[in-house]
Amino acid sequence: MSELRGSDTFFLSYTLGYAKRGEIMIKMQNVNKFFGDLHVLKDVNLEVAEGEKLVIIGPSGSGKSTAVRCMNFLEMPTSGNVFINGEELTSKNKTKLVRETTSMVFQQFNLYPHMTVLKNLTLAPMKLHHKSKKEAEELAYHYLDIVGLREKAHVYPTTLSGGQQQRIAIARALCAQTKIILFDEPTSALDPETIQEVLDVMIRLAKENITMVVVTHEMGFARQVADRIVFMADGQIIEEGVPEHFFTNPENDRVKQFLGKIIR
Amino acid sequence: MDGLFSITAWEKVWTYRSTFLLGLYNTSRMALFALILSLVLGIIFGLMATSGKKYLEVISRVYVEVIQNTPLILQLCFLYYALAFSGKSLGIVVTGIISLGIYHGAYMAEVVRAGIGAIPKGQFEAAESQGFNYVEKMYFIILPQSIKIILPPMVNQIVNLIKNTSCLYIIGGADLISLTYSFVTGATTGGAYAPAYLVSGLLFFIVCFPLSTLASIWENSLKKRELKTAEAVKTISEGVVTK
Numbered sequence: 001m002s003e004l005r006g007s008d009t010f011f012l013s014y015t016l017g018y019a020k021r022g023e024i025m026i027k028m029q030n031v032n033k034f035f036g037d038l039h040v041l042k043d044v045n046l047e048v049a050e051g052e053k054l055v056i057i058g059p060s061g062s063g064k065s066t067a068v069r070c071m072n073f074l075e076m077p078t079s080g081n082v083f084i085n086g087e088e089l090t091s092k093n094k095t096k097l098v099r100e101t102t103s104m105v106f107q108q109f110n111l112y113p114h115m116t117v118l119k120n121l122t123l124a125p126m127k128l129h130h131k132s133k134k135e136a137e138e139l140a141y142h143y144l145d146i147v148g149l150r151e152k153a154h155v156y157p158t159t160l161s162g163g164q165q166q167r168i169a170i171a172r173a174l175c176a177q178t179k180i181i182l183f184d185e186p187t188s189a190l191d192p193e194t195i196q197e198v199l200d201v202m203i204r205l206a207k208e209n210i211t212m213v214v215v216t217h218e219m220g221f222a223r224q225v226a227d228r229i230v231f232m233a234d235g236q237i238i239e240e241g242v243p244e245h246f247f248t249n250p251e252n253d254r255v256k257q258f259l260g261k262i263i264r
Numbered sequence: 265m266d267g268l269f270s271i272t273a274w275e276k277v278w279t280y281r282s283t284f285l286l287g288l289y290n291t292s293r294m295a296l297f298a299l300i301l302s303l304v305l306g307i308i309f310g311l312m313a314t315s316g317k318k319y320l321e322v323i324s325r326v327y328v329e330v331i332q333n334t335p336l337i338l339q340l341c342f343l344y345y346a347l348a349f350s351g352k353s354l355g356i357v358v359t360g361i362i363s364l365g366i367y368h369g370a371y372m373a374e375v376v377r378a379g380i381g382a383i384p385k386g387q388f389e390a391a392e393s394q395g396f397n398y399v400e401k402m403y404f405i406i407l408p409q410s411i412k413i414i415l416p417p418m419v420n421q422i423v424n425l426i427k428n429t430s431c432l433y434i435i436g437g438a439d440l441i442s443l444t445y446s447f448v449t450g451a452t453t454g455g456a457y458a459p460a461y462l463v464s465g466l467l468f469f470i471v472c473f474p475l476s477t478l479a480s481i482w483e484n485s486l487k488k489r490e491l492k493t494a495e496a497v498k499t500i501s502e503g504v505v506t507k
Binding site for chain 1 (some may be wrong): 384386387389390392393394395396397400404405408409
C-alpha cells in the first residue's frame, strides 16, 4: 500500500470488503446469439475472475460488443447461460442483478443530456441505491475528482468534449460502486487527441480490484492493463492468453494477421 | 334583415348572447374531458407502441389505424346509435366526450410514439445498464427528454379537438355549433345566419388561436435550441474552444 500515490487512496474505500481475487464473477456458458439469420455469437464460453482485467479484441463485426452486452442482458442470448457473481442472469432478475453488480461505459457515452453532470452522477445512487442527496453528491464529487472534472459538476454534458463526456460516463459508472464495469469500445468515438485522457483514467482504475471487461482497439492499453486478452473473430473466441503471449507469439494465423495490420 | 349588415340581426345575436356563451362553455367542458381521456389513451397506446413487445405494438397499431382511417362523425354516430338501440344510451355529452377522446387519443398516441422514438437508443440502454426498471427509465430519463418534442404537436391536437366538438352537431350535442344552428333555425330567434356564424367562429378563434400560436412559438424555440446545441458541439469538436 505504501507505494500507492495519493490519488490512488481514493480507491481504497471502493475495494475494501470485497472477496479476494479469484472467484468467478462472470461466466458465459455456451452462449449463442442470433440477429435474424445472422449468427453473431457461436457457442461462447468465457469466465472472468473477480478483479480480473479482461480485454476483448478482434475485427469489427466479430461479436465483441455483443458478448459484453450479453453480460448485462442489454442483449439477451438466444441460447446458453450467463452467470454473474454465481447467480444466473435471467430477464426477470436482470434489473436487480445489474443494479448490484455491473455498470457499463458506452462508445457513445450516453450521458443524460437533460441533466447536469452532477445530476447524471447522483440519479442512480439516489433513486436506486437509496442514498441521501448529500451522500450521493459526496460520492459524485469523489469520483469527479478521480476523473479530474470536479469543476464541470454543474454544466450540461453537451457542452463538454467527447473525452470529457466519457470521463464523466466513467465517473457515473463508478458511482454505482459495482464490482464489475463493462467498457464497450470506450474510445472509439473520440478524437485522437482526447483518447489518452480517457485511457489514463482507465489505467488508474485498473490498479483497483474492480473487475473490468474492456472491448477496445487500443493495443497499447490492452498490453498495459490486461490480465488476459481474448481474441474474437466470427462470433467465436479463437485465442486467449496473457498479453505477453498474445503480442509476442500468437498461435492463430487470424490473430497474427490482425496484429500485423493493427500494430505498426 | 338576414344579412351581415343588418342591425336587427346583430341585435338579435346580442339579445341571445347567453346562448353562444353556453355553447362555448359546453364545448370547452366537453373538450376538456375529452382531452383528459385522449391524453390517457395517447400515453398508454404511445408507450405500447414503443414497448418493444410485439403484441402490444400490434394492439396499438390497430387502434391508431382504425381510428385514424374512419371519419369522426361515423365513430360518433356508431357509438351514439349503437348504444341507443341497445338501450344503454349514455347521453349526448358523455357519448361526445368518449368519441372525441378515443378519436384524438389515436393522434396523441402517434405524437407520444414519435416523441419517444426520437430519443436515441443509447439513452434507453444507459438507463437499463444502471438498473432502472421500465417505469423509472421512462419517468426519469426518457419522458423528460421527449416531452419537449411531444408538447408542440400535442397542443395542435388540442386545437383540433376543440374544433372537432362541432361534429357533435350530428347527434344534436349542446356544443357551440349545435346551439348556433338551433339559434339560426329557431322559430323566435331564427334568421340571423351571417352574424350568428361569425360570432360562433370568433369564439372558436379566440380559444384556438392563442393555443396554436403557443405551439408554433414553442416549436421554433425548440428548433433554435437544437441548432445552438449542435453548433456548440461542433465548435468544441473542431477545437475552436479550448479549455
